[in-house]
Amino acid sequence: MSRGPRSAAAKRDWGDDEEGCHVLHVDMDAFFASVELARRPQLRGLPVVVGGAQRGVVLAATYEARAFGVHSAMPMGAALRLCPQAVVVPPDHAAYTEVSRGVMALLGDVTAIVEQVSVDEAFLDVSGARRRMGPPTVIAAAIRQAVRERYGITCSVGIAATKFVAKLGSGHAKPDGVLLVPRAATVDFLRTLPVGALWGVGERTEAALARWGIRTVAELADSDVATVQRAVGRSAGAHLHDLSWGRDPRPVQPQRTEKSVGAEETFVEDVHDLAVVEAKALELADRCASRLRRQGFATRTVSVKVRTSDFRTLTRSRTLATPTDVGREIFLAARALLAAADLGGLPVRLVGVRAEGLVPVAEVAWQPTLEESTHTVEGPGGGRPDAAAGAGREPSGSPVGARREAERAMDRVRARFGAAAIRPGLEPEHAPDRSTTTFVPADLS
Template sequence: MSRRPRSAPAERDWGHDEVGCSILHVDLDSFCASVELARRPQLRGLPVIVGGTARGVVLAATNEARAFGVHPEMTMTTAVQQCPQAVVVPPDHRAYREVSAGIMRVLGDITALVEQVSVDEAFLDVGGARRRWGPPTVIAQRVRRQVREQFGLACSVGIGSTKLVARLASGHAQPDGVLLIPRAATVDFLRTLPVGALFAVGEKTQDALARWGISSVAELADADVSTVQHAVGRVAGAHLVDLAWGRDPRPVHPGRQERTVGAEATFATDVADLAVVEEKAHELADRCAARLRTNGLVTRTITVKIRTSDHRTLTRSRTLATPTDVGRELFLAARELVAGVDLRGLPVHLVGVVAEGLSPAATSIRLPTPDEASEAPERSRWEAERATDQLRGRSGRGPIPAGASQSGGVSSGSTTTIVPADLS
C-alpha cells in the first residue's frame, strides 16, 4: 500500500469520461502480508507483521497492524513495541515471486503492453484491448476479480491518461478500489495534492521546495520554472513543473527491466570490527554479481549502504571504468567505499551493496580485469563465477532477488508470536 501523501479533495468523483484514459496502474494491496493471509486464513483479522529478526525492518503489515502505527521500513523492534500482540511471519520471497509471476500472467492475458514495476505493481496500456474486453473501468474490474478468484488477493487500480496520473489514482483507490481520473480532470486532480505526492519528490526535494514556499502541486504549477530550478536544479526543476501540469509522455514498456540489483544484511549484534563488515560486503557483492549474470546484466555503478548503531544511514557510490558482472570487481569497489565511510566511531548495524547503472551484458563492452589478463588462459574469473552460479542452483541456494534483505541472526526473548515459514 502506498505511503505517499493523499488528499481528501482528490478522492471525490472526478467524472466518468474514459476517452483517452488507456493507462492502468495495478497495485496489490499489502502484497506480502496478503499472500501470507491467503496461505494462513486463520490469521485473518489479526495484526500480522511480515519481517525478519528484531534487528530487521518490517516488509509488510496488515491493516490491523497498521492501526497501531506499524508500517513498512519501520524497524521490527519498534513495530513489536507498538503492537506487542502482533503475529510475526518470516518473509518467504520465493512464494512472493511465484504469486507475482502468476498475477503478471493474468495481466498479460488482457494486453501485451504490461510493464512490471515491482513484485506488487504494474502498468498496463489497454488502448488496444478495448474492443475485446471493453472500456478501462470494465477491464479494471476484471483484473480485480481475477486476482481475487485465482490468488485470494485484493488490488487497487488507477486509471488515467498518463502513467503519473494512473499511479496516483491507484494510491487514492486503496484499499481494494478503482479510481478513474478523466483526461480533462488531470490538472484539477493534481492541484489538490501535496507536492510530496509526486513520485519524483523525496524528502530532500520536498524540503528544498518548501524553502521557496512550495508545498502543494498547485503552488508548484504556478511557480516560475526558474524558481523551481533554483530550488532543485535545472533538469529536475523543469521535470517537476511538467509533472505538476500532467505532462508525462512515458509509454508503457512491456517487460520488466531491473533498475538496480542489491542485497543487504543486518548484523545480529552491532559490529565494530571493520574486517567483519568487509567480509559481509564481499558475500553481498558475490550475490549481486550472481544476480546480474542470471539476468544477463552488467553494472557500471556500485553503491554501499551502511547503517550505524544510531540508525544513521550512509551511502557512498563509485562508477567503474567498464561495466562488469564479476563479484571480485564489485567487492573491490565496495571495500574501498566501506573504508571511506566516516562511522564516527560507531559500530555497524547494517551493510548493503547495490549495483546500479545496469545495461544488457550482450551489448556492453567488457575489458579483462588485471587479474584475468595476468592469469593463465585455462579459466577466467568470469568462468569460475558462472560455475559457482551452477553449484548454487543445484544446492537450491540461488542468487537473492534485487532489493532483498538477508538476516544476520535471530534475537530471542520476544513475547510476540512468530509463525514459521514452513507450512508442511
C-alpha cells in the same frame, strides 16, 4: 507502493467517461504482507508486519497494523512500540519474487505494453486491448479478479490518461479498489491534493515550496512558473508546474532497463569483527550476482553501504575494469571498499552491497588476463587459444570463467532445492585451492 500524502476529497466518483483513459497503474496491496497472509490464512485480520525482528526495518504491514501508525521503512523497534501485539513475519524474498513474476506475466497476457516499475507495481497501456477485453474499467476488474484467484492477494488500479495521474489514482483506490480519473476531470482531481502527492516531491522539495506559500497542488498550479522555479530550481520547477496541470507526456515503456540491483541486511547485534561484516558482504554479493545472471546483466560498478552503531551511513563505490556477473568478483571489490572505509572504530549495524551501471551481458567484451589469453583447450585441432572468449563470454577455462560456471551451478541447485540449499564460503588468502562453496544441510530428496 508510494506513501505520499492522499486526500479524502480525491476518493470520490469523478465520472464514468473512459475515453482517452488508456493508462492503468496496477499496485499490489501491502504486497509482502499479502503474500504471507495467502500462505498463512490464520493470520488474516491480525496486525502483521514483515521484516527483521527488533533491529530490522518494516518491509510491509497489513492494513490492521497500519491503523496503529506502522508503515514500511520504519525501524522495527518503533513499529513494535506502536503496535506491540503485531505478528512479525520474517521476509521470504524468493516467494515474493515468484508471485511478482506470476502477476507480471498475467499483466503481459492483457497487453504487451507493460512497464514494471517495482516488484509490486506496473503501468499498462491498454489501448490495443480494448477491442478484445472491453473498456479500461472492465479490464481492471478482470486483472483484480485474476490476481485474487491465482495468488490470493489483492491489488488496486488507477485509470487515467497519463501515467502520473493513474499512479495517483491507484494510491487513492487502496485497498483493493479502482479509481477512474476521466481526462476532463484530471485538473479538478489534482487540485484536491496536497503538493506532497506529486510525483517527485519529497520532504525537502515540499518544505522548499512551503516557504513560498505553496502547500497544495491548486496553489502550485495557480503560481507563476517562475516563482516555482525560484523555489525548487529551473528544471524541477517547470516539471512540477506541468504536473499540477496534468501535463505528463511520458509513455508506458515496456522495456524498462534496470539500473541497479542490491541487497542489504541489519545485524541482530552491532558487529565489531570486520571478518563477520565481510562474510555478510560475501552473502550479499552472491545474491546480487545471482540476480544479475537471472536477468542477463553484468555490473560496471560495485558499491557498499555501511551503517555504524551511531546511525551514520557511509557509501563507497568502485568501477571495475571489466563488467561482471560473478559474485566472487563483486565481493572482492566490496571487501576492498569495506577495508578502506573509516568507521571511526564503531561497530557495524548494517551492511549492503549494490551492483550499478548495469549492461546486458551479451554486450560485454571480456578482457582476458595474460593467463587467460594463453589458455588452451584440447580438441581435434590440438592446443589453441580458447575460442569461447569474446562478447558475452569469458574464456571457458579461465579462473573467472570457471568460477562463473560454478556459480551458475549453484543457481541451478537453488532453483531446485531452495535458496538455503547452498551458499558461498569465504576463501582464505592462504588457501586459494580450497573450495569456495559451503553446503548448508538440507533435505535434497
